[in-house]
Amino acid sequence: KNEVEQSPQNLTAQEGEFITINCSYSVGISALHWLQQHPGGGIVSLFMLSSGKKKHGRLIATINIQEKHSSLHITASHPRDSAVYICAVDGNTDKLIFGTGTRLQVFP
Amino acid sequence: DGGITQSPKYLFRKEGQNVTLSCEQNLNHDAMYWYRQDPGQGLRLIYYSQIVNDFQKGDIAEGYSVSREKKESFPLTVTSAQKNPTAFYLCASSRQGVWSPLHFGNGTRLTVT
Numbered sequence: 001k002n003e004v005e006q007s008p009q010n011l012t013a014q015e016g017e018f019i020t021i022n023c024s025y026s027v028g029i030s031a032l033h034w035l036q037q038h039p040g041g042g043i044v045s046l047f048m049l050s051s052g053k054k055k056h057g058r059l060i061a062t063i064n065i066q067e068k069h070s071s072l073h074i075t076a077s078h079p080r081d082s083a084v085y086i087c088a089v090d091g092n093t094d095k096l097i098f099g100t101g102t103r104l105q106v107f108p
Numbered sequence: 109d110g111g112i113t114q115s116p117k118y119l120f121r122k123e124g125q126n127v128t129l130s131c132e133q134n135l136n137h138d139a140m141y142w143y144r145q146d147p148g149q150g151l152r153l154i155y156y157s158q159i160v161n162d163f164q165k166g167d168i169a170e171g172y173s174v175s176r177e178k179k180e181s182f183p184l185t186v187t188s189a190q191k192n193p194t195a196f197y198l199c200a201s202s203r204q205g206v207w208s209p210l211h212f213g214n215g216t217r218l219t220v221t
Contacts, residue, residue: 004150033209041196043212086150095166096210098150 003027006087006099013106019074021102023087026068030090034061034072037084037101046072046085077106110135114199114213121193121220129184129216131199137211138204140182144168145196145215154197157182158204186218193220 007022023032034046047054047061049070054061058077063070074081087099112133121127133140139158143151153166157176171190176182182201186193198215202208 002150035210035212040214041198041217042214043198043200043210045209045211048209088151095153095156096151098152100148100150 002099003091003097004087004089004099006085006102008102009100011102011104013077013104015078015106015108017077017106019077019081019104019106021072021085021087021104023070023072023099024068025070025087025089025097027089027091027097029065029068030092032063032070033088033090033096034070035086035088037086039083043086074104079106079108082106112199112201112211112213114197114216116216117214119216119218121218123220124188125220126188127186127193127218127220129186129197129199129218131182131184131213132180133182133199133201133211134180135201135211136179137201138179139202139208140176141200141202141210142166142172142174142182142184143198143200145198151198154184186220193218 004025031050033048035043037043058075060073082105084101084103086101088096115130141156142154152168155174157163173185196217199213200210202210
């Protein structure tokens with residue numbers, strides 16, 4: 001079993017829909033990262049959090065440390081949100097542990 | 109604008125040849141990382157460096173080598189000893205410490221035939 005599991009693996013949505021991507025992990029962590037990988041391959045850091053909730057524009061990230069679970073929400077989704085969303089955890093080592101990603105496609 | 113530059117974007121090599129992937133950053137970050145991405149798998153750490161002239165093996169270092177002679181540069185050499193080198197390679201950097209987000213380059217797609 002992977003230490004970081006994401007669900008779903010693939011997600012399609014119509015423009016305007018509310019999107020939720022889930023991340024569960026099995027190790028103790030100091031921080032959790034949400035990343036976005038565009039079709040060209042480049043990766044952008046969206047959020048880094050260790051508790052509670054963070055919001056940036058239409059993106060919201062939450063984390064529940066007791067349940068070892070985080071969610072990434074996208075409100076009013078748009079075709080430009082189409083990307084792979086990756087969860088990664090900082091397990092108190094020098095190295096991040098990455099999930100396999102959730103591929104999101106938003107259709108007009 | 110500060111960022112990380114990886115070059116080239118696409119690289120083709122014949123089996124048995126060594127190849128070096130470039131990674132340069134102007135973010136003044138101390139830590140730099142090389143990751144490999146394969147379809148259906150999470151990013152895997154090849155090597156990382158937290159300071160100039162020092163680097164550590166990651167989870168899949170066999171068949172790879174790195175150097176860190178300058179703070180800005182962290183080139184990765186894929187040697188002929190790497191059994192399955194065809195992959196997408198991503199370089200990243202961060203400030204030291206837990207609360208430091210990673211900054212990624214745009215990646216190099218290496219194809220070895």
